[in-house]
Amino acid sequence: METSRLTAERIREYLDQGKRFDGRKPEDFREITIEGNVSNKAEGSARVKLGKTEVIVGVKMGVAAPYPDSPNKGNLMVTSELLPLSSPRYENGPPKFPAVELGRLVDRAIRESKFVDFEKLCIKEGEKVWSVFIDIYSINDDGNLIDAATIGAVAALKWAKMPKYDEETGKVLYDEHTTKGLPLTKDIPICITPHKIGNKIIVDPTQEEEDVSEAKITIGANVEGVISSMQKGSPIELSIQEVHEMLDLSEKVRKKVFLKIEKFL
Amino acid sequence: MTKEKSTAFKRPDGRKVDEMRKMSAKVGIVPNADGSAMFSFGDTIAIAAVYGPRKMHPQHSQNPEKGTLRCNYSMLSFSVSDRIKPGPSRRGMEISKITEWALEPVLMLYKYPNMVIDVHINILQANASTRCAGINAAALALAHAGVPMREMVSSVSIGKLDKQLVVDLNKDEEDWEEGEGATDIPITLTQDGMLTHLQLDGKITSKELKEAIELAKKATKDIYEVQKKALKDSLNEEEDK
Numbered sequence: 001m002e003t004s005r006l007t008a009e010r011i012r013e014y015l016d017q018g019k020r021f022d023g024r025k026p027e028d029f030r031e032i033t034i035e036g037n038v039s040n041k042a043e044g045s046a047r048v049k050l051g052k053t054e055v056i057v058g059v060k061m062g063v064a065a066p067y068p069d070s071p072n073k074g075n076l077m078v079t080s081e082l083l084p085l086s087s088p089r090y091e092n093g094p095p096k097f098p099a100v101e102l103g104r105l106v107d108r109a110i111r112e113s114k115f116v117d118f119e120k121l122c123i124k125e126g127e128k129v130w131s132v133f134i135d136i137y138s139i140n141d142d143g144n145l146i147d148a149a150t151i152g153a154v155a156a157l158k159w160a161k162m163p164k165y166d167e168e169t170g171k172v173l174y175d176e177h178t179t180k181g182l183p184l185t186k187d188i189p190i191c192i193t194p195h196k197i198g199n200k201i202i203v204d205p206t207q208e209e210e211d212v213s214e215a216k217i218t219i220g221a222n223v224e225g226v227i228s229s230m231q232k233g234s235p236i237e238l239s240i241q242e243v244h245e246m247l248d249l250s251e252k253v254r255k256k257v258f259l260k261i262e263k264f265l
Numbered sequence: 266m267t268k269e270k271s272t273a274f275k276r277p278d279g280r281k282v283d284e285m286r287k288m289s290a291k292v293g294i295v296p297n298a299d300g301s302a303m304f305s306f307g308d309t310i311a312i313a314a315v316y317g318p319r320k321m322h323p324q325h326s327q328n329p330e331k332g333t334l335r336c337n338y339s340m341l342s343f344s345v346s347d348r349i350k351p352g353p354s355r356r357g358m359e360i361s362k363i364t365e366w367a368l369e370p371v372l373m374l375y376k377y378p379n380m381v382i383d384v385h386i387n388i389l390q391a392n393a394s395t396r397c398a399g400i401n402a403a404a405l406a407l408a409h410a411g412v413p414m415r416e417m418v419s420s421v422s423i424g425k426l427d428k429q430l431v432v433d434l435n436k437d438e439e440d441w442e443e444g445e446g447a448t449d450i451p452i453t454l455t456q457d458g459m460l461t462h463l464q465l466d467g468k469i470t471s472k473e474l475k476e477a478i479e480l481a482k483k484a485t486k487d488i489y490e491v492q493k494k495a496l497k498d499s500l501n502e503e504e505d506k
Binding site for chain 1: 294295296297298301308310312313314316319337341342343344345346347348351352353383385386387389390391
């Protein structure tokens with residue numbers, strides 16, 4: 001199931017000449033399509049296809065007590081499941097690290113970008129606030145789930161409608177959605193995850209390329225280039241020069257990706 | 266208004282008693298899988314993917330006499346109004362097993378000793394009859410994967426609302442409270458009329474149950490046509506490429 005050593009060598013040879021198996025340049029993203037309304041039971045949902053990679057993301061809302069350290073702010077919870085349906089590599093059972101990492105990275109990209117105005121999701125300070133659940137599911141994993149899932153989360157949030165809340169009974173009426181969207185700002189977070197393979201840096205790896213990747217940095221930022229979340233993943237060191245390269249590349253790529261997704265939102 | 270007679274029985278969504286919701290099916294929706302399919306009854310959407318036949322791990326689980334079918338049914342957290350916590354549930358475990366039993370009789374598993382065929386079923390959007398949609402999608406995915414099958418299986422839920430039998434229950438009907446309330450009877454049949462799965466929740470006489478099975482027989486004929494068409498369409502698409 002793993003990518004063979006021969007294929008790995010080939011990927012590196014190709015990259016040395018600035019080429020990739022599918023004809024892309026190192027800085028090219030695959031084609032992106034976004035569809036809404038995957039589930040009409042969700043407050044908002046989106047299906048993102050990035051080449052052969054496909055994820056679906058749903059937003060559900062609930063009313064709960066706020067966290068003690070943010071009594072006037074709504075809650076956010078992001079979970080992800082790498083469905084066994086989406087790849088021969090995934091199995092049932094408790095979430096393994098890649099699923100946890102995916103959820104955490106998307107969580108922080110959304111939270112730290114201030115894309116959602118959580119203060120407006122407060123119903124009664126210290127007692128009741130809206131909870132936003134973002135659930136990510138892989139449908140077909142062909143690499144770069146992180147960047148795809150963040151796009152999906154943004155789209156699902158953007159399309160979500162608040163359910164009605166009955167203050168007297170304290171119940172959420174899920175069958176009666178309002179026309180009101182979630183309180184969002186213009187700071188759309190976009191994650192770009194450059195990978196280091198040999199001495200080359202690429203973005204949007206396929207699964208084969210991900211297998212060969214030595215190091216990666218997930219960079220969440222808005223289109224103006226304000227970085228709000230970052231995480232290096234891999235037990236291999238990077239030179240400062242390489243980090244600079246990754247940052248510069250991600251900024252260039254982010255603008256292009258934003259143009260690609262803007263027309264869907 | 267006087268109480269309506271059963272001849273003019275009104276279903277909440279205006280369907281006739283023997284009318285199914287609009288069905289659709291498509292195979293080949295998960296490129297990574299050996300076979301995959303989507304099946305929907307109206308708002309209820311199920312997807313399924315097949316991996317295998319492949320070697321069973323761990324070795325002590327292998328069966329040298331025949332291959333093992335392993336199904337896994339699960340609903341996405343946002344497929345229903347009240348978010349469900351992601352991950353396994355008792356309900357899901359039961360439906361997974363029921364699905365295995367519904368499919369296994371038509372599979373020629375003796376061809377695959379020591380192997381396993383994994384079928385993963387996920388419900389994207391639920392409006393009742395999810396297990397039936399799941400079984401229909403799974404059967405399609407198995408056929409798409411080229412696993413040898415004696416027959417196709419098709420699954421439908423028959424309901425009894427008060428005293429009236431209806432096909433393909435939706436959520437409003439499942440929650441029916443008038444008269445004798447709702448009885449939900451998911452049934453899976455092969456095309457030659459063998460029954461591979463039957464469940465029942467509610468209250469019914471054996472005469473009515475026999476009628477229900479006849480209704481299911483008729484309904485599964487229509488489902489089979491939808492399944493067959495999806496498989497044929499995928500072959501045509503492949504040839505076009």
